[in-house]
Amino acid sequence: MKVIGFCSRMGTLTALTAALCISSAAVHAAGSQGVVAKVPSLAAQGNGALGISPEQRLHEELRLLLLDMIESGAFGQTPVEQISLSIDAPAERAGGLGLLVDSSSAAAAADGLHVLGVTPGGSASRMGLRSGDLILAVNDVGLAGLGADSAGRARAAERLREQVSELEDGAALNFRIVRAGEQTTVSGRMVSTWIPALHLTVGSGTAVASAQDAQGSSASSNLGCGRVSIFDVAPRQRDLHAAALISIDGDRSPFAGQTTFRLSAGHHVLKVAERIDGRYLGFNDRLRNSGPDSRYKTLSIEVAPNTTYLLAARLNKDQRNVWQDGAYWDPVIWSETAEACR
Incomplete structure (x- = not known):
């Protein structure tokens, strides 16, 4: 699977999650996957909580994320008092497509990219894309039969990401798809947002991951x-x-x-x-x-x-x-x- 356009309104926490996982010197694959899997559920809790400031929401979600990383062994045997992370990232443009596609292998995308889900209210949803659609092309760039990348994943997903990321806000975005056995086209305009610059320090011990x-x-x-x-x-x-x-x-x-x-x-x-x-x-x-x-x-x-x-x-x-x-x-x-x- 691959999320195109940094998917949902959880862009800030998603970027933060990625930064934490990359910065940790001993992140285990199973642990990092578990962290990513929990992000949507945390977002849903935050969206449903009334009267909670962005600072409070981020603090709570970060606390749960760090707890998950510690329990999954991301920091190895490092004592908690010695854990120290320092993460810096510039302001970042994040496309708001909100589209989840199957990029597990070249075979999975041999006929195009299969849509596994869309973020409610996201650009893909507003344009009319649905779970079960098969994307054949984006802005007339074909996505079928592109093979696999060096990691064995469908190259079509990366091609889609490149096409979307190169567009300026307001640019036309057209998808040629197959739905219920028939070809059709859905279209809309590119919409993105900016994630603010990030400076985060976690812990006060000797840096082991930064x-x-x-x-x-x-x-x-x-x-x-x-x-x-x-x-x-x-x-x-x-x-x-x-x-x-x-x-x-x-x-x-x-x-x-x-x-x-x-x-x-x-x-x-x-x-x-x-x-x-x-x-x-x-x-x-x-x-x-x-x-x-x-x-x-x-x-x-x-x-x-x-x-x-x-x-x-x-x-x-x-x-x-x-x-x-x-x-x-x-x-x-x-x-x-x-x-x-x-």
Whole structure:
């Protein structure tokens, strides 16, 4: 199964759940699945409770989420007094499609994406999509027979997510579907929302799961600090794509799984790699990775205190066929957001 568009009004908690699971050094698969399974029920309880502020609701749901993680063994044998998580994420655009499809395997989506459910009141529901529908195409992009991704899941679900995420708010969204054995079309307009920037600290012990302090020495400057984020919310319609951070001022480690990097205010040099989907390029991966000049580029930035910088790879469309010297792309800071750093 796959939820398209971050599904429901639980976007903030869903993102928070994902961040907690990723940040935990020893999350067990069964435990993390259990956490995700409980999110909708917690949302239903919160929606039904009258007179509860957003802060109270988030606090209660976070408490239950942490309890589930501890009981499922997500923190291993770490004593509770030593558990410490530090999670930072920039403001994030979250599509509100609210659509659950079967992406379990290529076979499950051989004829298209089967709709398992829709969120009541969500965009998919308002457009008329229903459980049991078979989606053949979105905006004339076919979804049948696309095979499996590297993890064995239906590639069609990722194709649908890409098509939806690239649309601007208000853009037309058309689904060609099969319902009750007959083809028809349902349509509407793309609607999304923004999840605010997140700064969360859990516990007060020695950090066992957070990589946010990897740059601790540079972040301790008396000049203050800012952040650089590679969290991929870059708008494709502006030719902006995902990027990976290879090094900061020559320091390469540890970056695995990390999306936000705290830096001292001042000058920094970033070594960046592009993560542009191959379908946007006019050459194959062999040429793409044929030399270091095409794989990595450097970007110098001046970090201001209490500012988060969003990093992306910009596709130079007029040179999308030119792989030599990496002419087809450049690293860019595409957004700056005022956000407290401490």
